[in-house]
Amino acid sequence: MPAIPRPEVLVLDVNETLSDLEPLRARFETAGLPGHSLDEWFAATLRDGFALTAAGSYGNFRTIGGDVLRSMLVSAGLDAEEATIGGVLSGFTELGLHPDVAPGLQRLHDQGLRLVTLTNGAAAMSERMFTEASVLPLLEHRLDVEAPGRWKPHPAAYQYAAEVCGVEVDRMALVAVHPWDIDGARRAGLQGFHLDRRATPYPEAFLAPDLQVPDLTALAEAVQTMLSH
Structure with missing residues (x-):
C-alpha cells in the first residue's frame, strides 16, 4: 500500500463518529x-x-x-x-463519546495535528459532551453547516472548514463513520479516513477511503506511522 501523506488538519464528523447515539x-x-x-x-x-x-x-x-x-x-x-x-x-x-474518542483525540493532538469538528447538526449541541470528556481544549474549531448553508457531502461544507482553518483542502482529512461523508470529502479534495466502527462492507459506489481503521485509537497509531516515513 502506498504511503499516505500526513494531513495538517483532521476534520472530524460528530454524530456517530464521535458521539454514541445509542442512548x-x-x-x-x-x-x-x-x-x-x-x-x-x-x-x-x-x-x-x-x-x-x-x-x-x-x-x-x-x-x-x-x-x-x-x-x-x-x-x-x-x-x-x-x-x-x-x-x-x-x-x-x-450524549457521550465512544470510549476510544478521548484517548484517540489526545494522541492525535500530541502528534501535532490540528483538530476541528464539522457536523450537519448544531455545533452547540456537543459542547457539554466534549467538556465532560475533557477534550474541548483539543478542538481548534467546532463547526457546523449553517454558515455555508449546505449539508455535507456538498463541497461547500468542506471548503468552509478549510477557509476557517486557513489551509487548502488537500491539507485536510475528514474522519467519519459514514461512507457518503468520506466520498463527499474526497471529491472536494480532502483525504478520507473511514472509521469502520460496525465492520460493515464499504459501498462500491463511493470513492474508497484513503485509510480505514476501526476507531480513533487505531487512527492515532496510523498517523504515527505516517510520521515515521
Whole structure:
C-alpha cells in the first residue's frame, strides 16, 4: 500500500463518529416508538437535509429532525406535540463519546495535528459532551453547516472548514463513520479516513477511503506511522 501523506488538519464528523447515539433509543421508546425507530429517523433526517441541499436550499438539523419525528409519531397514532418532540431531540445534548474518542483525540493532538469538528447538526449541541470528556481544549474549531448553508457531502461544507482553518483542502482529512461523508470529502479534495466502527462492507459506489481503521485509537497509531516515513 502506498504511503499516505500526513494531513495538517483532521476534520472530524460528530454524530456517530464521535458521539454514541445509542442512548437516544430510550427516548424514542418513551415517546411510544420502538427503539429501532432511531435508525429510521436518523436516515430520514439526513435524506431531507441532503434533498434541500441538492435543491440549492437549506434547513437546520433541529427543524428537519423535528418534522421527521412528528410524521413518525402521527403515523403511529402517538402524541406529536412539541413537548414530545423536544423530549426526544434534547437527548442530543446529553450524549457521550465512544470510549476510544478521548484517548484517540489526545494522541492525535500530541502528534501535532490540528483538530476541528464539522457536523450537519448544531455545533452547540456537543459542547457539554466534549467538556465532560475533557477534550474541548483539543478542538481548534467546532463547526457546523449553517454558515455555508449546505449539508455535507456538498463541497461547500468542506471548503468552509478549510477557509476557517486557513489551509487548502488537500491539507485536510475528514474522519467519519459514514461512507457518503468520506466520498463527499474526497471529491472536494480532502483525504478520507473511514472509521469502520460496525465492520460493515464499504459501498462500491463511493470513492474508497484513503485509510480505514476501526476507531480513533487505531487512527492515532496510523498517523504515527505516517510520521515515521
